[in-house]
Every structure is written in structure tokens, then in C-alpha cells.
Amino acid sequence: MGDDLQIDIDIPRYFICPISLEIMKDPVTLSTGITYDRDSIEQWLFSKKNEVCPVTKQVVLDIELTPNHTLRRLIQSWCTINASLGIERFPTPKPAISKTEIIKLLKDSKSPHLQIKSLNRLKTIVLENEKNKRMMESAGAFNQLTTIISNVYDHDIIMSSSSPEVSGADEALTILYHLKLSQAGLKFLFGKAGNFVETLAHVMQRAVSFESRAYAIMLLKSMFEVAEPVQVTSLTLSFFKEIVQILNDQISQKATKATLKLLINVCPWGRNRIKAAENGVVSALIDILLDCTDKRVSEMIIILLDHVCQCAEGRAELMKHGGGLAVISKKIFRVSSVASERAVKILYSMTMFSGNSRVVQEMMELGVVEKLILVLQIDCGRKIKEKAREMLKVNARVWKKSPCITYDLI
Template sequence: MEEIQIPPYFICPISLEMMKDPVTISTGITYDRENIEKWIFSAKNNTCPATKQALTCIELTPNVTLRRFIQSWCTLNESHGIERFPTPKPPVSKPQIIKLLKEAKSPKLQMKSLKRLRSIASKNDANKRCMESAGAMEFLASIINKNSSEVFEEEEGIMSIKDEALSILYQLKLSENGLRSLILSGNGEFIESLTRVMQNGSYEFRAYAVMLMKDMFEVSTPTLLLSLKKEFFTQVVQVLRDEISQKAMKASLQVLVHACPFGRNRVKAAEAGAIRVLIDLLLDSSEKRVCELMLILLDQICQSAEGRAELLNHPGGLAIVSKKILRVSKVGSERAIKILHSISKFSSTPSVVQEMLSLGVVAKLCLVLQVDCGSKAKERAREILKIHAKTWRNSPCIPNNLLSSYPF
């Protein structure tokens, strides 16, 4: 059978496959829609793959002439097994979204319009960016900020307008600029609105709230993080305590890790009960990244006197931190040793020093000196052992094979 050569200008420069929906970007180069959308939206590139020029806008203009050429060529070569692909459905446009947003301001049409917006957002990343540029983010945020609790009865049950808006906003996966705009809007009002959702919402929408907050905090400024109220920490810790889902747990931990490099926030987190919840969760948690986040957060909070006091008040605090050394990862071990270092340096009463010995903390630290777990971890372990050398060095709790490691 004769081999059919596809004309080179029918080929997408990214995938080297034949284009089915050719579109032209701001640099004048034409690509297949699916491939260039993956390049811009999924891979988050802001340059033209062929010319490396920065994209002045992300609008994709259909190259109708080229598409018709390709379809005609497919028809002419049908006898060779080439199938003519159908004309693609035109993507959603900015004017269409603006019209929908206007309709959504009418109480009678609001839920119907929101459902249409959710359907559009679920199609692809290009639709999401189109919705963001058309002002959907600001509109949805304004609904969430309202104190109204208006609900509609749907097939799947009673649905709140606010809940629907939140689920769409999370689904949009906003750009960094969009997230920053959301943070700055209303002088922190949106954070308070999400805090109320975490306090009063169902499990599903509390999860949406904390996962959206995680995305926002990744691009946030210290100014916003320093202004967080105690109620915020109380509600994020409660999401952790309720173990809504693995995704919600991870997002809650990341939110608190972003918030707790600051002294005042560490105290608020400790007062919200974060230490007790983290210790209880660590007892049963085995997933590597989750354990790392918990130990990172414990380390941050234990840099405050309030955090250290909470950890020592927990019957299993010292034991579980020690247990995680050499069992999670290098990062986990370093953070666990750092927590013990903070306790030893600033909160080491005679009873605490004795408890560390009886729990096997000392033997674990001696073991750290013998294995490869990072120079900083070894340095801190050695310093802890030196601080309490008078109490610990003659103890029968230290195995004979580890005595040679003890830094007398």
C-alpha cells in the first residue's frame, strides 16, 4: 500500500501529529488546540514553543482556513484509510461568560446559571481561564462573602447558592494572579468567609474551603498571614481533627505550615489545639508526605513556649516524635530531632529529661549518630546528648552497642 505523506503545514509543531483543530496564538504560529492548551494551561508555560517568545495573551484564534484544507485533504485521501474528522464545536467565549454572569445576578436564574458555569468549567482548562478573565472569580467570591444562606432543592438534595459558588471557584484552579486578586479583595474578607464555611459547612464544602485556602496561601504575602485570627486556626485544626479526607488533611497541614513561620501564629495554632491533634494523627499515619508535613508543623509550633508545653502535656508527645526518627524520611528525621532539640534546650525540666530516657529517646539519638541521616540532624542529636550527659551517660537504658556513640 502506498504510504501517504501528510503536508508539513498540517502538522502540529509540538506533537508532530496532524492537526484536528488548528488555532493561532499571539506570536502568529498555528498549533493543534489540544496540544497548545496542554502546553499553556497544564504545563503552565507562557511562551510560544516554536519561537520562545512570551505570549502577550492566551487567546487562541481558530485557523478556519487551515482546518478546511486539512478536512479537504482527508476527504481526498479517504480511499487510503484517512478519516475526515468533524468540525470541532467552537469553544466558549468571553462574551458568553459575561452574559451568563449577568443572568446569574437574577435570583430566579441564579442556580441555573451557576450550574451552567460549573459545566463549562469542567470541560477544559481553556474554559477555566476564559471564565477567570471574564470576571467569574469576582462574582463567585461576592456570593461566598454574602451572609445569605439561600438554598434550592435539587435532585441530589438541598443545595446552597454559596456552596455551589465555592465548588465552582475551587474547580476553576485559578492562576497565580487570580489567587492574589482573591487574597487582596475586601481586605481579608474572603479568608473570613472561608473560615465561616469551615465552621458551618458540610464536610464536602469545608474541604473545598481549606483546599482553596491552600492554593491562596502558596502565593500569599506575610502581611495577610500575620493578620490571621485565632478563629481561623481553630477551624483549620478542626478540619484536621475531623479527618474529612486525605486531600483535606494535606491541604490543612499545608495551610498551617504556610501560616506558622510567624511567632504570633505559632501561639494561635498551639492555643487552637494543633499539637494534640497532630500527635494523635501521627500515631496512626503512615503516608510519607503527610507525616513530613505533621513533623514540619510540630517543629514550627514547638518553637514557641506554648507549643512545647502542649507537646509535653500530651502523654504520647515525646514518644511519637522519637518513634518517627529514622522511620519516615530524611526530612522527617531532621524535623523530629529539631523538635527534641527545642524541648531539650528550652523546656528540659528534670522530669522531662528522665521521661526522654525512659521512653528510649536517648537510645534513638545515639543511633542517629551511627547512621546516615544528615549532618544537621547529627549535630542536633549530639548537642542534645551533651546537654544532658550528666544524667544520661551512666544509664542502663542506653544499649551497650550504642555507648561508643555517646558524645561524652
């Protein structure tokens, strides 16, 4: 309606959307039988992530919206009749993507001759809006997509970016990542026959494009956020080998952050911290930390190093790296309070559980003692002060020779 309309118009009540209380431009009927304006109900269901019908409060099991053509024509006719009062006729909306169309495209993707074309169309659909993502998930798209990926990466197909099989698998992986699956969808991937976690590890190992490797690690990160303990404790050494390689290759900032989040989630479980240490995660993390300017990345690295250094293998790997103790000490008070506390915990683990004379002497030479004294002198958390004080007390015989320690502190 025109913004300058000054007279009252008797609008039929059934023209009004129950959510926005405005006249409907594109009326659609939900599976609960209530009609809404498309924009309003899509925002309610997909942007605000509500799962119930606003009017009936019933759980919406089928998210497909059925166009109410009869009501739309009535509204358009009413607008035309009242055009003299400044009311504009709403144009006929572009047909929305239907579940039937998505199911057909998924079926076509099973054909070698139609696969690339159908996957390209599905990618366009999934990138369009949140509603399409949920529509594709409800149509079971992830089942066919994971099958296409597994058929390539779980077999010894020669990796070539121009190969139709590889191109199809990479497109399927792109779509699967951008679906942003719900918890139920992510849990389905764990239950997929053939172990889809290992399939994604194969993608990280064998994929030609950095983009596919990045999508694989970011999808794994999302999967492990909803994983059951048994799924986290059964990870293999080869899985950690590929994860660490992603860190070494530094594919992208997003891929690095996803890898760090994944490792933070899985390392506390079972023997995972040992498996990670044995595959060189400590060296990879220290190398990144040496030149890192992103505070969030630095914080995650220090948190992860704290997890790994809780095992002897992790502490041994840290001592092997020439810059390990120095960079951890340097990051105290330079990243965040969380990072500072975790960095002191790492030094504590090194001192109390791997603190031979060489380690203790090296910590003094690298300026670690000065940093611990600084911890005692400034305003910071009680736990971090207690650990610093205990380290200084235990190693007082060696560290009292440090020129930075005053007579009073001794």
C-alpha cells in the same frame, strides 16, 4: 490521511499546522494572527503552559481561539477531492466554549432564578479541560464566584444544604477551587474586598458539607503559597481555631495534607506559631501522628511540630499530651531523614528550653535516651548527631542511670 498511503500528495502549505507539522483538522486563529490546529495550540498553551505564540514569540494576552471556518472548509473540500487517494474528510468539530458564553453564564449567576442552572453549567465547563479553566479565569470568573460565596458565608444565613443560597455558594466554591487559578488570580483573592481569607474561614466553620470545607482549606493552601508577608502575619486567632478543627475532624486525606502544608507555610511568621499552639494544634497533630501510616503526612506533622515547639506555648502543649514525647521519639528513623532530623530538633528544644527535672526523667522513662544513643551509633547527618550528643552531655547526671547506657558511653 490513511497510514498505508504510498504516493506523494501535494498538500497546500497553509493546511499544515506550524507546531505539529500535520494537516489541520480544526484550524483556529490566535490573537497574534497565526492559525494553528486547535489540539496543537491548546497543548502548547495549556498543557505545556507556554505564554507566547510559537511563531511570533509574542506574549498571548487573549487566550480565546477564533475558529477559522474558511480554512476548515477549504481543507475539508481538499480531502473530499482527494478521497480516491485514501484521504479521509475531517468531520466538522463541535463548537468550543467561547468567552462570550462564559460571560453570559456569569451574568446569569447574579439572578436568583438562574443562579443554580448557570453555576451547574459553569462547573461542567471548568471540569472539561485546562483550556476552559484559563478561559474562565481570563473572563474574570473568580470575581463573581467570590461574591456569591461571600454573600452567603459572611452573613448570618441559616445553613441548610437544601437552601438555594447555600447550594449556589457551595457550587461557586467548587468551581473556584477547580479553576486552579494562576498566581495573579490567587493574589486577586487576597485583595478581594471584605477579606476573602476570613470568608473561607467562615466556610470551614459553617458549611454543612465536608466537601465545601475541604475545598475551602485547599483553596487557602494555594492562596498562602503566593501570599505577601503582611498577609501571613495578620491572621487571627479565630482563623487558627477553624484550621485546627479541620485537623480534628479528619475530613479527608487531601484536606489534611492541605491543612498541614498551609500551617507549615504560615507558622514561621510573626506570632502564628503561638496562635496555633493556643488553639490546640499540638494535641491535634500528636493524635493524628499516633495512628498515621502515611509517611508523607507523618513527615509534615513532625516538620510542623518543630515550628510550633520553637515557642514556649508549643512546648508546654507537647508536654501536656501523654503520648507526645513518646511518638516523636518513635518516629526517628521510621519516616524519613528529614523527619528524623526535625524530631531530634523537637527533643532538643524540649531538653534545652523546657528541660525541667520532670521532662528529663520522662524522656528517660519513655526510651528517648536509647533513641538518642542510637543516633550517635548509626550513619546519619552531622547536625542530628551534634544535637543528640549535646542533649546527652547536658543531662548526663540524670540519664547515666539509664540501663541502656554503657560504661564507655558514660
